[in-house]
Amino acid sequence: MPDYAQRLHSAIRRTQTPSLVGIDPRWDLLPQEIRDKASAGGGSQAEQHARGFEHFSLELLDIICDSVAVVKPQVAFFEQLGIPGLQALHRVMTRARELGLLVIADAKRGDIGSTAEAYAAGWLAGEDPGAAEWPADALTVNPYLGADTLQPFVDVARQRGAGIYVLVRTSNPGAAVFQDPRSEGHAIYEIVADRVCDLAAQTTPQGEDYGCVGAVVGATWPEQLQQLRERMPGVPFLVPGYGAQGGTSADTAGAFDADGLGAVINSSRGINFAWHTAGLQDEFGEDSWREAIAEATRRMRSDLAEHTPAGQLSIPRA
Amino acid sequence: MPDYAQRLHSAIRRTQTPSLVGIDPRWDLLPQEIRDKASAGGGSQAEQHARGFEHFSLELLDIICDSVAVVKPQVAFFEQLGIPGLQALHRVMTRARELGLLVIADAKRGDIGSTAEAYAAGWLAGEDPGAAEWPADALTVNPYLGADTLQPFVDVARQRGAGIYVLVRTSNPGAAVFQDPRSEGHAIYEIVADRVCDLAAQTTPQGEDYGCVGAVVGATWPEQLQQLRERMPGVPFLVPGYGAQGGTSADTAGAFDADGLGAVINSSRGINFAWHTAGLQDEFGEDSWREAIAEATRRMRSDLAEHTPAGQLSIPRA
Numbered sequence: 001m002p003d004y005a006q007r008l009h010s011a012i013r014r015t016q017t018p019s020l021v022g023i024d025p026r027w028d029l030l031p032q033e034i035r036d037k038a039s040a041g042g043g044s045q046a047e048q049h050a051r052g053f054e055h056f057s058l059e060l061l062d063i064i065c066d067s068v069a070v071v072k073p074q075v076a077f078f079e080q081l082g083i084p085g086l087q088a089l090h091r092v093m094t095r096a097r098e099l100g101l102l103v104i105a106d107a108k109r110g111d112i113g114s115t116a117e118a119y120a121a122g123w124l125a126g127e128d129p130g131a132a133e134w135p136a137d138a139l140t141v142n143p144y145l146g147a148d149t150l151q152p153f154v155d156v157a158r159q160r161g162a163g164i165y166v167l168v169r170t171s172n173p174g175a176a177v178f179q180d181p182r183s184e185g186h187a188i189y190e191i192v193a194d195r196v197c198d199l200a201a202q203t204t205p206q207g208e209d210y211g212c213v214g215a216v217v218g219a220t221w222p223e224q225l226q227q228l229r230e231r232m233p234g235v236p237f238l239v240p241g242y243g244a245q246g247g248t249s250a251d252t253a254g255a256f257d258a259d260g261l262g263a264v265i266n267s268s269r270g271i272n273f274a275w276h277t278a279g280l281q282d283e284f285g286e287d288s289w290r291e292a293i294a295e296a297t298r299r300m301r302s303d304l305a306e307h308t309p310a311g312q313l314s315i316p317r318a
Numbered sequence: 319m320p321d322y323a324q325r326l327h328s329a330i331r332r333t334q335t336p337s338l339v340g341i342d343p344r345w346d347l348l349p350q351e352i353r354d355k356a357s358a359g360g361g362s363q364a365e366q367h368a369r370g371f372e373h374f375s376l377e378l379l380d381i382i383c384d385s386v387a388v389v390k391p392q393v394a395f396f397e398q399l400g401i402p403g404l405q406a407l408h409r410v411m412t413r414a415r416e417l418g419l420l421v422i423a424d425a426k427r428g429d430i431g432s433t434a435e436a437y438a439a440g441w442l443a444g445e446d447p448g449a450a451e452w453p454a455d456a457l458t459v460n461p462y463l464g465a466d467t468l469q470p471f472v473d474v475a476r477q478r479g480a481g482i483y484v485l486v487r488t489s490n491p492g493a494a495v496f497q498d499p500r501s502e503g504h505a506i507y508e509i510v511a512d513r514v515c516d517l518a519a520q521t522t523p524q525g526e527d528y529g530c531v532g533a534v535v536g537a538t539w540p541e542q543l544q545q546l547r548e549r550m551p552g553v554p555f556l557v558p559g560y561g562a563q564g565g566t567s568a569d570t571a572g573a574f575d576a577d578g579l580g581a582v583i584n585s586s587r588g589i590n591f592a593w594h595t596a597g598l599q600d601e602f603g604e605d606s607w608r609e610a611i612a613e614a615t616r617r618m619r620s621d622l623a624e625h626t627p628a629g630q631l632s633i634p635r636a
Contacts (some may be wrong), residue, residue, distance in 0.1 A: 026432070046451055076433045080440030082451025086404055110460060111426055112490040114344070115394045122398030133364055133400025142428060144462040144485060148492030167462060172430040174466030178510055181501030188506055192496055 001127055003203070004138060004163030005210035005236055011102055013070035016313040017301045018260065020104070021064050022268025023073040023092065025053040029273045031289045034059075043084075050084035053077065057092040060272065063290055065099040067297045072238075075107040093136065097129040102137045104238065104264075108167065110142035116152040126155070126160030138163035140216060140238070145317050147195045154199050154213055162294050163212045163236065165195050166196045170226065171218025171241030189224070193232055200235040210262065216254065219265065221249025226254030229262070236252070237263040243270030243300070244277070249307035260312035265304055271296050319445055321521070322456060322553055323528035327579050329387035329420055334631040335619045336578070337384050338556070340543035340586025341391040341410065341422070343371040347591045347609045353379075359404075371395065375410040378590065381608055383417040385615045388582050389554075393425040411454065415447045420455045422556065422582075425437030426485065428460035434470040442471070446479030456481035458534060458556070465513045472517050472531055481530045481554065484514045486546065489536025489559030507542070511550055518553045526581065528554050535573065537565025537583065544572030547580070555581040561588030561618070562595070567625035578630035583622055589614050 002010075006065050012018055027035070038052030061071065078089035096103045102191070104185075109119040122133050129135035141153050141164045153164045166167045169179055179189040186194075193215065197304040200211030211234055217225050219241035235253045241247040242265050256265035270277055272295035275284040284292035320328075330336055345353070345367050356370030368408045379389065392416075396407035414421045427437040440451050447453035459482045460469050471482045487497055487507045497507040504512075511533065518529030529552055535543050537559035547555070559565040560583050573581035588595055592614035594604040602610035623629040 024433075025441070029400070074429075074433055076427075076429055076436040076440070080436040080451065083401065083405055083408060085451070087401055090401060108427070108429055108460070108463075109394075111392075111394055115342075115392055118394040118398040122394070122400070133398065133403070142426070142460045142462050143496060144460050145426075145488045146490055146492030146495045146497070148490060148495070170430060170463045172464055172466055174464030176460060177464045177513070178506060179464070181504075181506060182510060183499030183501050183506075186499075188496060188499060188501075195495070229580075304355060310547060 001161045003161050003205055004126065004157065004212040005208065007127065007137070007161065007209070008070070008102060008163065008236060012261060012264070013313060015067065015069040018069060018256070018264050018306060018310045019297065019300050020070045020072055020264040020266040021060070021068050021229070021271050021297065022266050023057050023060060023071055024104070024106070024268040024272055025056050025077055027052060029276060030056050042079040047084045050081045050088040053081070053085065054088035054091055058095055059290065060293060061092070061096055061099055061294070063272070063293050064297050065101055067301060070102040070104060070273045071096050072104040072106045072266055074268065075105055090134070094129065094136065097135050104138045104140065104165065105134060105136035106140050108140050108142050110145055110149060112145055112149050114155060116149050120156035121155045122168065124156045124160055124164070125160035126157065126162030131160050136162070138165060138214070140165045140167065142167050143192050150195070150199060157212045158203050163214055165214040165216050165238040166192065168193050168196060168215040169217045169221055169224050171245055171247070175218065175221070190231065193228055197232045197235055199232060200232070204234050210234050214238055216240065218246055219252045222251040222254060225252070229254050231287065235264045239263055240266045243267040249303040252304070253308040256309040258309060258312070260308070260310040267300055271300065280305055319479045321479050321523055322444065322530040323526065325362065325445065325455070326388070326420060326481070326554060327528070330579065330582070331631060333385065335386060335389040335622060336574070336582050336628045337386045337423035337615065337618050338388045338390055338422070338582040338584040339378070339589050339615065340392065340584050341375050341378060341389055341538060342586040342590055343395055345370060345372050347594060350375050359428050363584065363624060364399040365402045368399045368406040371399070371403065372409055375406070375461060376413055376609060377608065379414055379417055379419070381611050382589070382615050383419055385619060388420040389414050390422040390424050390464070390584055392586065393423055411452065412447070415453050421453065422456040422458065422483065423452060423454035424458050426458045426460050427528065428463055428467060430463055430467050434467050438471045440473035442474045442478055442480035442482070444480030446478070449478050454480070456483060456532070458483045458485065459580065460485050461510050468513070468517060472521060475530045476521050481532055483532040483556040484513060486511050486533040487535045487539055487542050489538045489563055489565070492533070493536065493539070496610045508549065511546055514530050515550045515553055518550070522552050528552050533554055534558065537570045538563055540569040543570070546570050547607055556584065557581055561585040567621040570622070571626040574627040576627060576630070578626070578628040585618055
C-alpha cells in the first residue's frame with residue numbers, strides 16, 4: 001500500500017502545484033443565490049445553513065478539482081451547526097474523495113490514550129475512504145498533551161496509508177505566547193518539532209524521503225518556516241496563513257525541498273470568497289463568484305510556481 | 319444570569335460532592351445485554367455501536383443523576399462512530415440537561431480566530447441548552463495555539479453563563495514532555511496557568527471567588543496540583559486521573575479551597591465499568607452492572623468526602 005507521503009507527492013506532481021484549498025464556508029459570505037436556495041428549503045437555522053454550506057462546498061469542489069490535488073475542510077464551521085452541519089461535512093468529504101482529491105480534515109484533535117485512539121480510528125481513513133467513519137486522508141493534531149498522545153495517531157496513519165499534521169508553529173498573531181518560550185536554548189515549538197521529526201523518521205519507508213507525520217507551520221513566520229524545514233527533513237509541511245492572513249508566496253518558499261515537494265500551501269478565504277478579496281473584487285461581482293474562485297485558484301498556482309521551488313513541478317523529470 | 323461558577327458551586331453544594339462522572343462508552347466493555355439489543359437493531363456496525371452507546375449512557379445517567387451534579391461525555395468515543403455516534407451524543411447531552419445535570423463536553427477543541435469562534439458558538443450553550451447546537455455547560459479547550467485563541471471561548475462563555483476548562487497539566491504519563499520545559503524559571507504549564515488565571519479574573523463577578531475559565535490538572539501529579547491551586551485562585555479545576563488512572567482521593571485534596579469548592583474530580587472507567595474494576599469485581603457480576611455503578615458512585619462520594627476538603631460540603635453553612 002502506498003503511504004501518505006507517496007500519495008500526496010504523486011498528486012502534487014500530477015497537478016503540478018502544492019496549492020491546498022481550504023473549505024471554510026461562512027454563511028454571511030456565501031453568494032446570495034445559495035443562501036436564498038438554502039433558506040427556501042426550510043427547517044431550523046442550522047439546517048438551512050448546513051444546506052448552504054454543503055451546496056457551496058460541492059460547487060467549490062467542482063470548480064477546483066482539476067486545478068489542485070488537496071482540500072482541507074475546516075471541521076469547526078460544520079460542527080458549529082450540529083448534526084446537520086456534520087452530515088453536510090460528511091457528504092462534502094465523500095464527494096472530494098470521489099473526485100480524486102486528497103482530504104485533510106482540519107479538526108486539530110488531540111487527547112490521551114484510548115481517546116486519542118478513538119479520534120485516530122474515526123478520522124484517519126487513509127487510502128480506503130471506507131476505513132473510517134470520516135473519510136479523511138489526513139488530520140491535523142494538537143501536540144500539547146504530550147508525545148505519547150501522538151503515537152496512536154501515528155500507528156493508525158501507518159496502517160491505513162493516512163497522514164497527520166501536528167501543530168508546530170501556528171499562523172495566528174499570538175502563536176508565540178506558548179510556542180516560543182525557550183528552554184535550554186530551544187523554543188517549545190522546536191522541542192515539538194524534534195519529536196515530530198523522530199516520528200516521521202520512524203514512518204519513512206526505505207528509499208523514500210518523507211514519512212506520514214507532518215507539521216503545521218504558518219506562512220506568517222517565514223524565518224521560523226525556513227529554519228524548521230532545515231530542522232525537519234522528511235516531515236511534510238502544511239502551511240496556513242498564505243493570502244488573507246498576510247503570508248506571501250515568497251514567505252512560503254522556505255517550506256519546500258529543492259524539487260518543490262515537502263509542502264502544501266493553504267488558502268481558504270482567498271479562494272472561497274475570492275469575489276470579496278482586494279485583488280479580485282473589482283473584476284468579479286457576486287454574479288460571477290464561480291469565475292472568481294477559478295481565477296483565484298489559477299493565480300495561486302502561478303504565484304507559487306513563480307516565487308517558490310514549486311516551479312520545479314512543471315519541469316519534466318529526467 | 320448566574321455565571322458558570324455560581325451554577326457549578328450551587329450544584330456541588332446541593333449534591334454535597336465534587337464527583338464528576340465521565341461518560342466514556344466502550345463497545346467491548348458494555349454489558350452483553352446492551353450489546354445484544356444494540357446489534358439486534360441491525361444497520362452498520364457504527365449504527366449498532368452508537369445504539370449501544372446511547373442506551374448505556376442513558377442508563378448511566380439515570381443511575382447517577384441523584385448522586386452527582388456534573389457529567390463529562392468524552393466526545394471522541396461518539397465522534398469515532400460518525401453521524402450515528404454524534405446523534406447519540408446529542409441525545410445523551412440533551413437528556414443529561416433535562417435531568418438537571420451540568421454537562422462538560424470533553425472535546426479538547428482549539429483553533430484560531432473565526433474558527434475558535436465557531437467551536438465556542440457551537441458547544442457553549444451555557445445556562446440555556448438551546449443556545450448552541452451542542453447543549454454543553456462547559457467545554458475543555460487546548461491552549462497550544464496561543465492565549466489569543468482562548469479569547470473567543472471566554473467571550474462566548476461569559477455571554478451565555480458557560481465555562482471552559484483549559485488544559486494546563488494533563489494526567490497522561492507523557493504530559494511533561496511539552497508541558498514541563500522551563501523558560502526563565504517557569505514551566506510551560508505555569509505560563510499557561512498564569513494566562514488562564516488572568517482570563518478567569520476578568521470573568522469573576524464582583525463579590526464572587528471564581529471566574530468561568532477553568533483548568534484541567536491531572537490527579538496523577540499531586541504536587542503540581544497543589545502548587546497550581548495556590549497559583550490560580552479563582553480558577554475552577556477539572557481533575558482527571560482519579561481511580562483507573564492511578565490518582566487517589568488524597569492526591570486530589572490539593573485541588574480544593576478550604577470550603578471544599580473550586581474543583582470537580584472525574585472518574586470515567588471506574589464508574590462506567592465498575593463491575594470490571596479491581597475493587598468491585600468480586601462483589602458484582604455483569605448481571606448486576608447497574609448496582610455496581612451505583613455502589614462505585616457511592617464509594618467515590620465517600621472517598622472524596624473523607625480525604626479531601628469536599629467533606630466540608632456536608633456540614634451545614636452558618
